[in-house]
Amino acid sequence: MRINELQKINRRAVAKLAGVSLATVSNVINNKPGVGRETRNRVLQALNQPLARKPAVSRQMTAVRRVVTQKELSRVLGVSRELISRVLNDYPDIHPETKIRVKNAIEQLGYRPNLLARSLSRRRTKTIGLLVNDVSLMWREPVFSMIINGAIEVASDSGYAVAVYHYDESRDGRDYGRIISDGRSDGGIVVDNPLLTEPELDRMESLGLPLVFANSVFPGRRIAAVYLDNRRGTEELMSHLISLGHRRIVFVTGAKSALVERLNGYRDALERHGIPFDPQLVFNYDRDPDVDGGVQSLFVDRSTAPTAVCANFDTDALKWIQLLRQWGYRVPDDVSVAGFDDFPFARLVDPALTTVTCEYIDVGRACARLLIAKLEGRRTEESVVVPTQLVIRRSTGPAAMRQYQGGS
Template sequence: MNAKSIRQKEIAEKTGFSINTVSLALKGSPRISEETRAVIMACAEQLNYIPNVVARSLVQKKTNTIGIILTELMNPILTETAQEIEQTLKQSGYNMMLMITNSSPVQEAEALDVLVSRRVDGILMYPVYTANFAKIKQLRDNKFPIILLAGGDYDIPTDAVYVNRRAGAYEAASHFIRAGHKRIGFIGGGNYSDREKQNGYLAALQDNHIPFDPELVGRVQGDGYEDGYEAIGPLYESVKPTAVICTRDYIALGAMRWCRERGIRIPEQLSFIGFDDVAAAGFAETPLTSVKYDVQTVTKKATELLMQRIEERENPAAAPLQKISIHPRLIVRQS
């Protein structure tokens, strides 16, 4: 069946759900259960359904506009990413249309629909977990150029250019192990990025025959100074790690502040490694060792690949899938 002829009515008839339920599920509405959504998305994928706005855009001419989807702008790495992409696109004669999802799957689904309806020539995006992978796959299957800016462990058949967070955490933990640490803590959230980092941390422990103690893992809801400040106390006072990996520099800096207020010497009593290598890391009272996120390399390779995909759109058979993993660098300082 031709992709452009498929309507939500056909999906409703095939699945037995109402058209309204199908519509809400395709939009990622939280009103629809995960089980119902999974059935509807599977049917949509089987029928090669794409929204009308997507179908219309696929036959339009180039607009020289690229859509950018980011999860937030408060994160300095994402802000720098947006700035780098904009400068690179300008040099290639493209404009940028920026959408922020606030880490919401529903807002991400809406952002994808808006950008495609505006007939952008392609999309660069940080995905929100895996909620909209079926929608992203539909775009890819219909030859729409889309590049993920994360994707180390993502099981989705689309192009991705990403910093290997798992490798970065593996190197951080290995650095501590080489320094003689065995009780290595980990502070992070439950998002996909932090899970990748935790997997690297766990792999380093396993490869060095250090038993994993789940009590050494502390959880945070956010990624700011206050999150690290509040998380380190219970962890340090209960299980006494000698070193801690934090999934963001700001978490590490907040934790270090808690230590200084209590006379805990860094790194003599407790060592820290953060992620991203933000400017504040190098200017901290005790300069923070950090896993550097190479924004310039990611944006350069991602925009180059997107331009290639736009040019190859008329001949998709010559465009094999690419997942470009960029190995991060550990910037060693005094923490």
């Protein structure tokens, strides 16, 4: 075959028509040995079928290069929208050649079904799915239990049932649309703040999934999310420490979107107060292999040691208080320590913990309200920000005098 003819071949369609693998089709096209005569003949016959050729891009198709609706796709193909829907849902009674033709056009035109619209058009179940990758988080981590309780409260008041769905990323990936469909829910709330790649975000944005993400931030994306004002909360906490004379402040964070926002707040406060950002003071649990050892190395020399530590969570702050005591430092006399979350124990420990109040139950409530509004066809904001509040207690105090040795 000539090169221009080879470029027109839809190898995937040929493989389906001949009942062979893509590799076998390539071997036959390239005249490679090792393919049986009968198999080779089947592939050659399939190559002569009209469906083996990629559909020509007519003026009509070019005009709808960015097809976004089933109606436009139906017009281009000259088939009913019902037929397209049945192909998308993989109904067994559709002729294989018809399936190939429709799927070829879908791929070429870039059509992406809007899963939210599909959920609105099908029969409603009045059920909201709560999606978690690790079910044990529901009782191990207060954050997740509060989000879930808030969502259940609003869903119940609105006449919706709630079901918890566990998904295994190694098996299911993050195909949230399929998980919801399999669970027979109208929509879902993703509770566990997953680390999403750019291609995954692109896909979810184009599909219009009936989803709301809890405590996740997607700047510039049309993806529904409810999150705490982590950036402002951290900036206020840092400004409090800076007002006490602290300049070298250790910041421990992670890679998830909410924690990235806290790091942004840390940097905002430093910039606002004219303090240079020092990357050696920042540690990331998701990237650094030994965070504890890295932080400890900063406190070996008491004359240059940092005077404050900002932890990701209140539980982390308690750990740093214990470690600092083991390293011979007093809190807050030598080193101030602050947390984030304001869990009930934060006011009961010694010293009582300076932290940032986070109303996670309000995050859950807002997630449910936003999702229900979407499912019922009401116009909504894509994201909701839940405010935080600084709470000053005894774990933070004036910076130790070593801060000013050396003229800094």
